[in-house]
Amino acid sequence: xxxxxxxxxxxxxxxxxxxxxxxxxxxxxxxxxxxxxxxxxxxxxxxxxxxxxxxxxxxxxxxxxxxxxxxxxxxxxxxxxxxxxxxxxxxxxxxxxxxxxxxxxxxxxxxxxxxxxxxxxxxxxxxxxxxxxxxxxxxxxxxxxxxxxxxxxxxxxxxxxxxxxxxxxxxxxxxxxxxxxxxxxxxxxxxxxxxxxxxxxxxxxxxxxxxxxxxxxxxxxxxxxxxxxxxxxxxxxxxxxxxxxxxxxxxxxxxxxxxxxxxxxxxxxxxxxxxxxxxxxxxxxxxxxxxxxxxxxxxxxxxxxxxxxxxxxxxxxxxxxxxxxxxxxxxxxxxxxxxxxxxxxxxxxxxxxxxxxxxxxxxxxxxxxxxxxxxxxxxxxxxxxxxxxxxxxxxxxxxxxxxxxxxxxxxxxxxxxxxxxxxxxxxxxxxxxxxxxxxxxxxxxxxxxxxxxxxxxxxxxxxxxxxxxxxxxxxxxxxxxxxxxxxxxxxxxxxxxxxxxxxxxxxxxxxxxxxxxxxxxxxxxxxxxxxxxxxxxxxxxxxxxxxxxxxxxxxxxxxxxxxxxxxxxxxxxxxxxxxxxxxxxxxxxxxxxxxxxxxxxxxxxxxxxxxxxxxxxxxxxxxxxxxxxxxxxxxxxxxxxxxxxxxxxxxxxxxxxxxxxxxxxxxxxxxxxxxxxxxxxxxxxxxxxxxxxxxxxxxxxxxxxxxxxxxxxxxxxxxxxxxxxxxxxxxxxxxx
Numbered sequence: 001x002x003x004x005x006x007x008x009x010x011x012x013x014x015x016x017x018x019x020x021x022x023x024x025x026x027x028x029x030x031x032x033x034x035x036x037x038x039x040x041x042x043x044x045x046x047x048x049x050x051x052x053x054x055x056x057x058x059x060x061x062x063x064x065x066x067x068x069x070x071x072x073x074x075x076x077x078x079x080x081x082x083x084x085x086x087x088x089x090x091x092x093x094x095x096x097x098x099x100x101x102x103x104x105x106x107x108x109x110x111x112x113x114x115x116x117x118x119x120x121x122x123x124x125x126x127x128x129x130x131x132x133x134x135x136x137x138x139x140x141x142x143x144x145x146x147x148x149x150x151x152x153x154x155x156x157x158x159x160x161x162x163x164x165x166x167x168x169x170x171x172x173x174x175x176x177x178x179x180x181x182x183x184x185x186x187x188x189x190x191x192x193x194x195x196x197x198x199x200x201x202x203x204x205x206x207x208x209x210x211x212x213x214x215x216x217x218x219x220x221x222x223x224x225x226x227x228x229x230x231x232x233x234x235x236x237x238x239x240x241x242x243x244x245x246x247x248x249x250x251x252x253x254x255x256x257x258x259x260x261x262x263x264x265x266x267x268x269x270x271x272x273x274x275x276x277x278x279x280x281x282x283x284x285x286x287x288x289x290x291x292x293x294x295x296x297x298x299x300x301x302x303x304x305x306x307x308x309x310x311x312x313x314x315x316x317x318x319x320x321x322x323x324x325x326x327x328x329x330x331x332x333x334x335x336x337x338x339x340x341x342x343x344x345x346x347x348x349x350x351x352x353x354x355x356x357x358x359x360x361x362x363x364x365x366x367x368x369x370x371x372x373x374x375x376x377x378x379x380x381x382x383x384x385x386x387x388x389x390x391x392x393x394x395x396x397x398x399x400x401x402x403x404x405x406x407x408x409x410x411x412x413x414x415x416x417x418x419x420x421x422x423x424x425x426x427x428x429x430x431x432x433x434x435x436x437x438x439x440x441x442x443x444x445x446x447x448x449x450x451x452x453x454x455x456x457x458x459x460x461x462x463x464x465x466x467x468x469x470x471x472x473x474x475x476x477x478x479x480x481x482x483x484x485x486x487x488x489x490x491x492x493x494x495x496x497x498x499x500x501x502x503x504x505x506x507x508x509x510x511x512x513x514x515x516x517x518x519x520x521x522x523x524x525x526x527x528x529x530x531x532x533x534x535x536x537x538x539x540x541x542x543x544x545x546x547x548x549x550x551x552x553x554x555x556x557x558x559x560x561x562x563x564x565x566x567x568x569x570x571x572x573x574x575x576x577x578x579x580x581x582x583x584x585x586x587x588x589x590x591x592x593x594x595x596x597x598x599x600x601x602x603x604x605x606x607x608x609x610x611x612x613x614x615x616x617x618x619x620x621x622x623x624x625x626x627x628x629x630x631x632x633x634x635x636x637x638x639x640x641x642x643x644x645x646x647x648x649x650x651x652x653x654x655x656x657x658x659x660x661x662x663x664x665x666x667x668x669x670x671x672x673x674x675x676x677x678x679x680x681x682x683x684x685x686x687x688x689x690x691x692x693x694x695x696x697x698x699x700x701x702x703x704x705x706x707x708x709x710x711x712x713x714x715x716x717x718x719x720x721x722x723x724x725x726x727x728x729x730x731x732x733x734x735x736x
Contacts, residue, residue, distance in 0.1 A: 124161025219362025336397020422447015
């Protein structure tokens with residue numbers, strides 16, 4: 001008999017161990033059905049493929065944040081503070097956590113659309129995975145798969161998990177926080193570590209989008225205090241530990257910024273006094289609730305009607321502006337939340353099923369209430385925060401009622417959920433009648449058939465009941481799936497973006513009031529011209545809408561001329577359905593669209609709304625001018641408003657100072673500071689108004705006096721304007 005050497009045994013064991021790990025990865029937990037783990041992995045694979053498809057069509061997406069990402073990829077100081085340029089003049093108007101993953105990607109792989117947006121896709125896939133895990137633990141793999149599918153196919157989620165605004169990371173961190181609380185509720189032992197995880201998630205969510213991170217904190221803390229399987233003192237002690245984790249994980253950066261000498265750090269964008277605390281509790285905090293946002297595009301004083309951001313009220317999430325983004329399954333989610341609480345109401349205090357309904361339901365209702373009644377700045381894409389909570393309730397509620405389907409009340413609620421979802425889908429699809437007109441009636445008929453089948457689900461063969469449930473789910477998801485496919489097939493750029501076909505975004509009137517901006521039922525994509533009600537006297541940058549004029553030039557629809565529901569990029573004609581990029585634009589997407597300034601999105605292209613909502617195309621002549629001797633200056637140029645500065649910075653990858661921050665209203669730099677920079681030879685050019693320029697950005701909001709207006713006037717009086725391509729440059733090294 002031949003002896004086996006230890007080396008041979010180890011060599012044999014290693015592949016066996018690897019094979020065993022792969023088998024466990026594919027098979028999942030022993031108690032799960034054989035189909036559960038493969039179905040979950042399939043869901044993640046399909047979600048990844050969908051979100052990666054056509055990703056580069058959005059180019060630089062929101063150039064405001066892309067410029068900060070580019071700066072962070074060049075300068076660690078800009079990375080830490082979230083500066084808009086590598087020379088650290090001013091920061092974005094948010095804390096920088098959402099920028100960090102993208103900036104690291106750019107630092108590793110270079111500047112480009114994929115490098116910026118791929119981290120957002122991974123956040124979306126991660127959110128689906130965490131949501132599945134949270135729902136599956138108590139309600140089974142089927143419920144988890146339903147929840148994950150609903151989230152992945154929600155139009156606003158498909159939009160924001162492929163876009164570079166902070167909302168993708170916020171949604172992921174909020175889902176992780178809920179998961180941590182649910183794990184802590186399972187048993188007394190080991191609860192503290194899961195609460196600490198939730199606290200850390202809340203802390204980094206604060207560093208992502210400040211106080212919005214805390215919207216769901218009260219219901220989660222209350223549910224844990226009431227339902228955790230531990231003595232009261234221990235429960236409150238564990239909550240205190242979680243609170244400490246929150247303060248440390250969210251406060252370290254705030255403390256450093258506030259203690260850092262102001263002279264050696266960038267100005268805090270969005271604040272009026274160079275203070276992050278002021279930004280947090282003012283413009284990004286209470287101002288969003290009461291509408292008094294000093295320095296914002298609305299000028300403050302939004303009042304109870306939402307100022308320029310649409311009417312507030314309990315039906316806001318269902319109106320023409322927002323309904324198609326998020327509300328497809330919202331009525332069903334609310335109905336299933338109520339049903340789930342009724343079914344579990346008599347359970348013991350520590351019952352994890354009821355606690356889960358309270359946690360997810362509390363998060364949904366708290367966020368829904370704030371979004372419905374906040375009078376300050378509100379964009380449709382904010383509603384991505386609701387998507388994980390809504391999706392969880394749909395999956396959980398469907399699973400609980402399916403188990404109770406032999407009771408007529410349970411089957412009746414399932415039928416009602418299917419019916420109301422089909423009716424609401426029919427209603428939403430009717431708001432875009434030219435988009436797949438056959439789908440509207442298909443959804444209604446299929447939903448009605450499914451509702452009848454579910455009504456009898458407890459008294460027919462299980463397979464027939466499953467068929468009815470599947471048909472109801474398919475009918476409910478058909479509308480959002482169609483809107484999601486439309487979202488994925490089209491690029492989105494600028495500061496205000498919406499999901500779905502034209503007409504599904506802002507504009508028009510609905511049950512909760514009309515859309516906030518630009519008028520018309522096409523979501524502002526085809527050239528609406530009305531400024532938001534909150535703009536005092538006109539557009540930021542000193543522009544007025546008078547006689548069909550945009551600030552700084554002739555009235556143009558966003559991103560160029562509108563034809564057939566599509567828009568052309570600035571500087572290029574549309575031929576054969578393809579948008580041609582402007583000459584000299586860098587980072588060209590493989591699709592042939594101009595990166596950062598493509599086919600559709602918020603108002604963009606030629607500096608939409610005076611350059612506030614999107615930047616401008618940068619021609620070869622302007623780019624060459626800026627690159628000439630650029631390394632001899634701290635800033636290659638300066639421009640009023642961050643979007644316009646971002647356009648030139650992304651084209652040249654050289655620092656461009658954003659005077660006045662996002663909308664030109666921040667008092668940075670002052671005229672005296674700007675004169676010092678010019679005298680010291682730190683800024684080469686000032687980019688003035690004109691096609692591809694700041695679009696009339698020669699002044700403060702509404703034409704009022706301010707630093708940006710003073711600087712613009714001083715430059716015009718002391719330096720000669722030169723037309724460079726379609727832009728107006730002032731050489732700050734050569735006075736008149």
